Amino acid sequence: MTFPASHLAPTEPERNKEAASLIRQVGDDLNFRLRQLHEQLLEQVPDVDRIACALYEPSDDMLRTFVHSTRQGVAIKGYEFCLSESASLSGLAASRSVRILDEIADVVNAANPHSQWLLNEGYRSSFTVPLYERQEFIGFLFYDSLKPAAFSKKVQRSLEVYNTLISLTISNELNLVRSITTSAQVAREFASLRDFETGNHLERMAHYSRLIARELAPRYDLSDEYIEHLYLFAPLHDIGKIGIPDSILLKSGGLNPEERALMNTHVQKGIDVLERMIGEFGLNTLPDSQVMRNVVAGHHECLDGSGYPNGLKGVEIALEARIIAVADILDALTSHRPYKEPWSVKAAICELERLVERGKLDGDCVQALKCHLPEVNTIRDRFKDS
Structure with missing residues (x-):
């Protein structure tokens, strides 16, 4: 039996194309507003x-x-x-x-x-x-x-108002983002969160995430705005751990099934915390807030559907969540833990590739790291734990 083309399941390239289109929609808010200001400016200064x-x-x-x-x-x-x-x-x-x-x-x-x-x-x-x-x-x-x-004294005077408008537009959004991330950090410290989510871990994770996104930018048509927001949002990924008891969070040995189930609730707890902050800071209408949500909600999903909390598969998982997952695991492997010594970057990349073969992680994200091993080592060394 044959079906019309419109009824066929989309191919992987088609799904990637759809995902890239969605990324452009949720990650280009400031670019859009700058284009609007540019159009207004051209009425006065047509040569910009x-x-x-x-x-x-x-x-x-x-x-x-x-x-x-x-x-x-x-x-x-x-x-x-x-x-x-x-x-x-x-x-x-x-x-x-x-x-x-x-x-x-x-x-x-x-x-x-x-x-x-x-x-x-x-x-x-x-x-x-x-x-x-x-x-x-x-x-x-x-x-x-x-x-x-083209930029005479007269033109410069005409641009003064736009300098202020553009500067305010950019700084206001950055301030909103920083308010969210700073509030998250305060919440972590207030809750005495003492697991491995140190400031340096979060810094390394953010840099690894940006490194991956920059390499993937041509394939997914990622804007610089999207990449920088991903970098800023990366430290929020495990904010829900503030709601996990220390007896589980700091346990040196393995978790039993009941403890593991409770630990896994940190994703939903993180979503709840984030939604409250988004509401309090009035970010509900900002498209970029969806990138923030995806970072928190999807970083424990696996491509084969075995992850949590929703068992998403493949490109059902937002690209930003796939990037964060790889960055998080890389840092966990290459960092000291009470139960293990840090792995070398080379050994960690090999493990990431094994997880790709098992259908857990995004191969493009892992390959992006392989293309930039010197930068990975630089990030690891620059932000060492004290």
Whole structure:
């Protein structure tokens, strides 16, 4: 018996395509709002062809592409750069001054991918504005034009309002996200959560998750906004453990079936805690809050349906949850535990591959780690437990 094509079960590539489409919907809220502001700006300043924001992370001195509105050509994504390696940008951040380039080709060379991209895309002039939040430097706002000397004093004055609007839009969302993560940390400390979820574990997990997501970005069309939110949300994955008794959480030996069942309730407890925080901070209408929910709800699901709490299979499990699962297990294997010594990264990757063969973990996520073993080792060493 044959069926119309519309009734056939979707193939794996089709399911991946659908999943990527959903990711774009839930992970591009700031990009969408920036595009709206860009459209309004063009009515006053028609020569601004690109607006982009790069966020700064003090822990590793890196600038990373975050959100953008690019009218034509190929947008640069997944790019990071050490701030201290640029005297010009470091000076802007320190002095709180802006930079005008009337002819980009006369000033920059193709020494780094960003400069090469600017030249390849034909951008002629630019206006760079450092961003601050509570007196702390948080990144840069870049305006680029295909025309030379597009950013006159008059244009700069017209952009002042948009600088403020864009800065507030970005900082407000980051503040909401940080309020959630800070509240989660306070809740953990208040509950005297003393298992292996140390601050350094959470830091390593977040960096591993971002590393995986950046490698998967081309295949799943992941935005830089999605990747940075995943990085920020990763430490929330086991927040439900604040509701698990210490007698189970800190038990040195194996858990019996009753204890294991109670331990497994930490996922639902985490969902309940998160939903309460989302409601209190008014995040219900933000699409990015769904990424946060998926991180907490799905990180113990397995591709073969043997995970919990819902026994989801394959791409029924959100990509962000699949990424977190791999990052979490990697860190557990390579960290000291009362019952074991830390594994080498090489041995841990081999174990992850065995779990892929058994149908537990996402092979793309594990392969992403294999492609970046030096970075994995750097993250592990930088954020060692004291």
